Amino acid sequence: xxxxxxxxxxxxxxxxxxxxxxxxxxxxxxxxxxxxxxxxxxxxxxxxxxxxxxxxxxxxxxxxxxxxxxxxxxxxxxxxxxxxxxxxxxxxxxxxxxxxxxxxxxxxxxxxxxxxxxxxxxxxxxxxxxxxxxxxxxxxxxxxxxxxxxxxxxxxxxxxxxxxxxxxxxxxxxxxxxxxxxxxxxxxxxxxxxxxxxxxxxxxxxxxxxxxxxxxxxxxxxxxxxxxxxxxxxxxxxxxxxxxxxxxxxxxxxxxxxxxxxxxxxxxxxxxxxxxxxxxxxxxxxxxxxxxxxxxxxxxxxxxxxxxxxxxxxxxxxxxxxxxxxxxxxxxxxxxxxxxxxxxx
Amino acid sequence: xxxxxxxxxxxxxxxxxxxxxxxxxxxxxxxxxxxxxxxxxxxxxxxxxxxxxxxxxxxxxxxxxxxxxxxxxxxxxxxxxxxxxxxxxxxxxxxxxxxxxxxxxxxxxxxxxxxxxxxxxxxxxxxxxxxxxxxxxxxxxxxxxxxxxxxxxxxxxxxxxxxxxxxxxxxxxxxxxxxxxxxxxxxxxxxxxxxxxxxxxxxxxxxxxxxxxxxxxxxxxxxxxxxxxxxxxxxxxxxxxxxxxxxxxxxxxxxxxxxxxxxxxxxxxxxxxxxxxxxxxxxxxxxxxxxxxxxxxxxxxxxxxxxxxxxxxxxxxxxxxxxxxxxxxxxxxxxxxxxxxxxxxxxxxxxxxxxxxxxxxx
Numbered sequence: 001x002x003x004x005x006x007x008x009x010x011x012x013x014x015x016x017x018x019x020x021x022x023x024x025x026x027x028x029x030x031x032x033x034x035x036x037x038x039x040x041x042x043x044x045x046x047x048x049x050x051x052x053x054x055x056x057x058x059x060x061x062x063x064x065x066x067x068x069x070x071x072x073x074x075x076x077x078x079x080x081x082x083x084x085x086x087x088x089x090x091x092x093x094x095x096x097x098x099x100x101x102x103x104x105x106x107x108x109x110x111x112x113x114x115x116x117x118x119x120x121x122x123x124x125x126x127x128x129x130x131x132x133x134x135x136x137x138x139x140x141x142x143x144x145x146x147x148x149x150x151x152x153x154x155x156x157x158x159x160x161x162x163x164x165x166x167x168x169x170x171x172x173x174x175x176x177x178x179x180x181x182x183x184x185x186x187x188x189x190x191x192x193x194x195x196x197x198x199x200x201x202x203x204x205x206x207x208x209x210x211x212x213x214x215x216x217x218x219x220x221x222x223x224x225x226x227x228x229x230x231x232x233x234x235x236x237x238x239x240x241x242x243x244x245x246x247x248x249x250x251x252x253x254x255x256x257x258x259x260x261x262x263x264x265x266x267x268x269x270x271x272x273x274x275x276x277x278x279x280x281x282x283x284x285x286x287x288x289x290x291x292x293x294x295x296x297x298x299x300x301x302x303x304x305x306x307x308x309x310x311x312x313x314x315x316x317x318x319x320x321x322x323x324x325x326x327x328x329x330x331x332x333x334x335x336x337x338x339x340x341x342x343x344x345x
Numbered sequence: 346x347x348x349x350x351x352x353x354x355x356x357x358x359x360x361x362x363x364x365x366x367x368x369x370x371x372x373x374x375x376x377x378x379x380x381x382x383x384x385x386x387x388x389x390x391x392x393x394x395x396x397x398x399x400x401x402x403x404x405x406x407x408x409x410x411x412x413x414x415x416x417x418x419x420x421x422x423x424x425x426x427x428x429x430x431x432x433x434x435x436x437x438x439x440x441x442x443x444x445x446x447x448x449x450x451x452x453x454x455x456x457x458x459x460x461x462x463x464x465x466x467x468x469x470x471x472x473x474x475x476x477x478x479x480x481x482x483x484x485x486x487x488x489x490x491x492x493x494x495x496x497x498x499x500x501x502x503x504x505x506x507x508x509x510x511x512x513x514x515x516x517x518x519x520x521x522x523x524x525x526x527x528x529x530x531x532x533x534x535x536x537x538x539x540x541x542x543x544x545x546x547x548x549x550x551x552x553x554x555x556x557x558x559x560x561x562x563x564x565x566x567x568x569x570x571x572x573x574x575x576x577x578x579x580x581x582x583x584x585x586x587x588x589x590x591x592x593x594x595x596x597x598x599x600x601x602x603x604x605x606x607x608x609x610x611x612x613x614x615x616x617x618x619x620x621x622x623x624x625x626x627x628x629x630x631x632x633x634x635x636x637x638x639x640x641x642x643x644x645x646x647x648x649x650x651x652x653x654x655x656x657x658x659x660x661x662x663x664x665x666x667x668x669x670x671x672x673x674x675x676x677x678x679x680x681x682x683x684x685x686x687x688x689x690x691x692x693x694x695x696x697x698x699x700x701x702x703x704x705x706x707x
Contacts, residue, residue, distance in 0.1 A: 045512060099388070295367060
């Protein structure tokens with residue numbers, strides 16, 4: 001049984017997005033620690049096989065509540081947060097439009113925050129954000145990207161609706177902290193990978209026109225295996241003394257993009273074409289200028305900001321994660337890659 | 346002087362309006378309004394818009410825009426448009442124009458009484474291939490009044506992103522509409538029939554649920570619709586809405602007593618079918634060659650338009666906004682005749698009434 005945490009296993013913990021890629025692993029991690037008083041919030045349309053498989057492995061998980069609803073409904077949020085002491089907010093919408101991403105991220109979070117403060121027993125709100133909130137535009141290539149780096153100021157120009165939603169979500173959480181006394185922790189996972197998510201990150205390259213364009217060169221990937229990421233999230237929910245802190249989540253051992261790609265290709269043979277960074281940078285700049293000149297005749301999918309964020313390359317650290325949360329990488333990158341690439345076989 | 350316009354409803358479609366209006370030019374977006382103020386703020390922040398409101402009446406009072414684009418879910422269209430017209434603003438209403446034909450008639454009457462312009466978001470009526478079709482009809486290509494029309498409109502449900510929230514909640518606004526999924530999706534396909542049918546229309550509609558929707562937990566929602574129509578002059582029409590036909594059919598066929606045309610919205614093509622006969626086996630050779638030549642012409646034209654910047658994904662909306670704003674500035678007729686807007690609403694009313702009456706327990 002865990003000790004020295006801000007809540008005991010008797011306290012209610014709400015996990016939103018609990019049937020998702022990371023959420024299901026967070027639930028598993030909490031159950032393994034003896035936290036059975038969980039409430040798992042899921043969408044009405046969710047197929048719950050992933051979550052139910054995990055719950056079935058823990059006999060005591062019969063106490064786990066499954067609550068179905070829509071976070072855009074204040075009534076559903078009030079039901080979800082009732083008596084919850086810790087809220088781990090993982091639910092994320094992947095709407096391609098800015099308005100849709102904003103609704104799913106920021107509005108949903110606002111509803112949850114209001115409900116949590118009104119109907120919960122709020123000890124901590126754990127907001128799971130993303131590396132997408134950072135702006136790398138003015139960072140040197142391969143410079144260190146840590147929690148103090150500047151945030152994106154022009155998500156519209158970057159054409160990153162998801163990042164915009166996450167930025168606004170973080171902004172709300174910090175505002176509720178400053179104005180209404182909410183205790184929060186924000187986590188920004190890097191490239192989360194694992195079984196159940198076979199698509200390669202855009203940081204490695206893009207799959208288009210029938211083949212894979214490898215744009216990430218030998219850049220270090222901010223990778224974190226899904227179980228290692230879940231461990232960080234759970235520690236952020238439970239550890240005392242970290243309110244108001246922001247953590248980047250990356251594993252200790254991080255592969256370069258070309259090696260990551262090579263290991264994937266060893267498991268599943270597919271054709272890829274390398275695109276050197278100067279060419280990628282030139283192409284993105286050209287595309288952006290054409291977009292501006294032609295008033296958006298082409299979608300702004302390539303631009304300088306995205307180029308810097310995804311293909312410019314940085315180095316990363318998990319020093320804060322280790323120091324304040326006592327996190328350590330439970331699953332080695334070697335084992336993680338085996339688990340990841342096994343889904344291709 | 347730029348026309349000053351505002352947007353009420355800051356969801357997904359609002360972005361398209363902002364960008365299409367920027368391309369149309371001659372206008373300035375002076376305010377955005379959404380009942381959910383955060384939504385208005387996010388739009389204003391991204392497009393650097395000064396006026397941000399959560400109350401439509403307050404926005405109309407303080408900003409006094411020349412025009413308002415209403416891009417809310419359809420249940421809000423009628424009351425909001427009415428308020429805008431009463432406050433002296435011209436109104437662009439996204440599709441579906443209103444929930445019922447009675448509401449459409451009332452808005453048209455109010456706009457006429459106030460001498461204001463009103464239009465519906467039937468932007469697919471203004472794609473370059475549809476405008477070419479209209480030019481051909483005006484030039485007499487059909488050889489007389491249309492004999493028959495066919496409109497196919499498709500929506501792909503392979504990706505459940507759109508439909509999952511609708512099926513997930515009975516309270517979803519799409520489920521509150523009399524025609525549910527159809528109500529939100531068929532306006533474009535019906536509007537092009539309404540352009541060529543007279544007001545004396547008889548309608549026979551049937552609908553069912555596809556296997557795909559059923560597998561997604563479709564409940565009472567239907568997604569396959571077939572409609573037969575005939576007007577007072579004897580012009581007949583067929584309308585098909587499908588989520589299942591692959592590749593998705595978005596096309597319009599207009600047949601005259603002499604010649605016919607096929608407009609394919611998916612590829613931005615228009616094919617002119619001229620009557621004629623060919624001797625013996627040439628009938629199997631020459632007509633396909635003539636059609637192939639036309640497709641080649643369409644491809645060449647679209648490629649050139651793309652290079653020169655004339656072809657744009659949202660060309661129809663840009664064109665409709667430009668024409669609507671011009672009609673306000675020039676005091677000229679609105680881009681879509683009111684008769685067509687009301688007839689579109691009437692046809693939809695009747696379709697939904699018939700398919701509801703098919704449901705068990707009614």
